[in-house]
Amino acid sequence: MDIEMKKYLTLLLSGMSLIGCASSDDLSLKQNILPLQTEVCCESASHFPWFRLQQNQDLDFELNASSPVNQFDGSKSYFSAFTFAQQSGLVEIRLRSLMLDGEVAIPQVELLDSEFNVVKTIDDAFTVKFSDAFAKNRYELTEKVDTVKTPYMIVYVKTSELGKKVVVPHPAKIRAQESGEPMPIVTDPTYLASNNGHFSLSVETITLSGYNQKSLVEAKPEEVAVVQKPAQPAIQAIPETQSYYHNAIRQAVESNNIDKALSLLDEAKALNIEGAQEVFVRAVNAK
Structure with missing residues (x-):
């Protein structure tokens, strides 16, 4: 980094110290409004920054201010767009939206056909799962997808739920219920529904499609914030x-x-x- 850039960063970081005075509610409100103030990324779904999945893959990604924005159900949201592997037929996906730092993104999924028409929208199928050996408190979906019929998938935030408080039982209460012990006096964790979120996605190919049975949009550079070593x-x-x-x-x-x-x-x-x-x-x- 050159000297001029360091000078600008020093001035900027000094100003950032003032942000600590803002309340968490103010910051949550600001981040929820931010997508509404951002221009949509693309004229149509065919121009989305598609991330090509492998036949079998586990990855982590985020929706935040660095994610593309588009209009969904009449409101803007950050999103990530995925295309399934060309040789995958029937796949099973497991999508998790993690509850972290007092916030959670309540997810919504769209499955699109080869002409980028929405075939299926998945929202109410997500269930709340409590913290365990596999993941923290989260919304979770397990779904089988025929990727020949719907080769594209979009993950975004259910904007109608923004600001909603999601309360989950304290782990001590869950343990007491399972063991039959007296219920402890503890405060249940509460999460605010947000436009920002931490996700994990698992894809498992169950059957393969025939050769050239499925054509996909030309692969673009991987623009999803994936927490793994990218190709x-x-x-x-x-x-x-x-x-x-x-x-x-x-x-x-x-x-x-x-x-x-x-x-x-x-x-x-x-x-x-x-x-x-x-x-x-x-x-x-x-x-």
């Missing part, structure tokens, strides 16, 4: 990808998420996306 992205950047990274870097700086902005900047450089550093510097300077 080597394509070097050639397309205009949509350039626009996505420029907007994501600006939004990360504007929301004072400098670590995310720098991470996006590194990704953009790796993809040979022109103008990414200039966008970052201008965004910091504007702060």
Whole structure:
């Protein structure tokens, strides 16, 4: 990082210290409103930043201010878009939305056909699962998907639930119920329904599709915030990808998420996306 950029970051981080004075409710309200103030990423679903899944895969990802935004059910939401493996037929997916830091994204899923028409919307099928050896408190969905009929999947937030309080039993109460012991006097964890969320997705291929039975949109650089070692992205950047990274870097700086902005900047450089550093510097300077 050059001297000029360090100077801007120092000034910006000094200003960020004032944010600690804001209440958690204020910050939650701000993050829930943010997608409404953000332009949609794409003209149509065919232009979404699709992430190509493998036949069998486990991955973690987030929906936050660095995610693309689009209109769903009359309201804007962050989203992640996935395309199933070309040779997968019937697959079983397990999607979890984790309850962390007093917040949770109540998820909604759309399954699309090869022409990007919504075939099925999944929302009420999610159930609340309590913390166990596999994951923390979460919303969880297990679903079988015929990927020949619906090769595309979109995960976004159920905006009608924003601000809702989700209360789950304290682990001590669950243990007492299971063991028959007296019920302890403890406070149940409460989570606020948010536009931001931490997700895990598991895909298992059960049957294979026939050769060339399923055609998919051309793979684009992996633009989902996946918490695992990603495959080597394509070097050639397309205009949509350039626009996505420029907007994501600006939004990360504007929301004072400098670590995310720098991470996006590194990704953009790796993809040979022109103008990414200039966008970052201008965004910091504007702060």
